[in-house]
Amino acid sequence: MRYLPLTESDRREMLAKIGARSVDELFRDVPQSARLGAKVAGLPDHLGELEVERAFQAYAAKNVSPSAAPFFIGAGAYRHHVPSTVDYMIQRGEFLTSYTPYQPEITQGTLQYLFEFQTQIALLTAMEVANASMYDGSTGAAEAVLMANRITRREKALISGGLHPQYRRVIETTARWEGFHAVAHKPDVDGREELISAIDKETSCVVVQNPGFFGHVRDFSKLAEACHAAGALLIVVVTEVVSLGLIKPPGEIGADIVVCEGQSIGNGLGFGGPYVGLFATREKYVRQMPGRLCGETVDADGKRGFVLTLSTREQHIRREKATSNICTNAGLCALAFTVHLTLLGEAGFRRLAELNHAKAAQLADKLAAVPGVQLLNDSFFNEFTVRLPKLAAPVVEALAGRRILAGLPASRLIADDPSVANLLLLAATEMSTDHGMDALVAGLKEVL
DSSP states (O other): SOOOOOHHHHHHHHHHTTSSSGGGGGGTTSGGGHHHHOOOOOOOOOOOHHHHHHHHHHHHSSSGGGSOOOOOOOOOOOOOOOOOOHHHTTSSHHHSSSOOOOGGGGGGHHHHHHHHHHHHHHHHHHHHHEOOBBSSSSHHHHHHHHHHHHHOOOOEEEEEESSSSSHHHHHHHHHHTTTEEEEEEOOOOOSSOGGGGGGGEEEEEEEEEEEOTTTTTOOOOHHHHHHHHHHOOEEEEEGGGGGGGGOOOOGGGSSSSEEOOOOTTTOOGGEEEEEEEEEEGGGGGGGGSSOOOEEEETTTTTTTTEEESOOOOGGGGGGSSSSOOOOOOOOHHHHHHHHHHHHHHHHHHHHHHHHHOOOOHHHHHHTTTTTTOOEEOSOSSSEEEOOOOOHHHHOOOHHTTTTTTTTGGGGGTTTOOOOGGGEEEEEEOOOHHHHHHHHHHHHHHHHO
């Protein structure tokens, strides 16, 4: 009875206490038209624990697991090795059960690891200040645009065609309800998109991604200069944070706000979550930064201590007047990130990035030799795009039937553009093996 603690007599007593005759009365405000008139077809009645385990094992068996098949899917979620130490640490009771650190006198441990996390993010991105994490990269990107609007007092965001389509849609959804304009460029398939000419006096910010959605690595230094000359901000999004081990960090190319998805470090794929958004900016903009910020101080005895600073809980409950309505953070995922990155160290992180790029280069060479397959990238980190001689989606499905997870058809995320129908995005990480690459190549030859 771990999750169903109430007996029938408990329920009767509770209903009597509030003056309800039945559980159904609790739902009387729900229109009859919105209620189910009968049981859901195919949904079984309650089962015993053993039966439930067997049922879900059968469901799970229908999936092709990344750990049991060659895996080349990326597009914002990457399969990396997570050391067992990470899971051990985050499952300690004092970490797993701790809640928000509002009372510094009893949450020094939580505040300290969040402070260390912020320090790591600032170093990785070459920015001056970072917050204690966001929900994920996509919502962090939308918050970055809102922040830029507040700073510039403008309401038009230019969105690069190299930005992840799901990130773009989150920004567009936010724009719809927050009342600003999100102007999205067409997909930047070749990595040569020109954005400077589109900047005008109404532009609040330009949102780019590096490496881009199609894998291209670019230097946005000139774009940053153009943004600043026009009074706009440059927001750089990074969906594969391991790339910061090799690529020039956003802070060094003039970014004003940096948003990353931190899943690659310490956090497994998890069928889409939970993930952890990384958010960093310039110190002069810190008071407009969303989320929480942990700071270092001293106590009454002069001992080093940590507190939430510049932002109080009350700030976030002011509805439309709040800096941000995200008033929490992905604490446990942030801790996993910090533990993993600490285990790697600077040299280990760089080596991990080098290994990722080498694996991707190896895979690109193998695929470029397949008749009919065209590599579109002249630069990439651990992900790139190929053009197939036929529609990519059926090819991926056919390979999945051979237990090969061959990447992501671009059409799955850009359904309204027929020009991307033959494009396939593939990612290789340190988890990719020679055997897996050879299986992909052989399977692709058969399917094509």
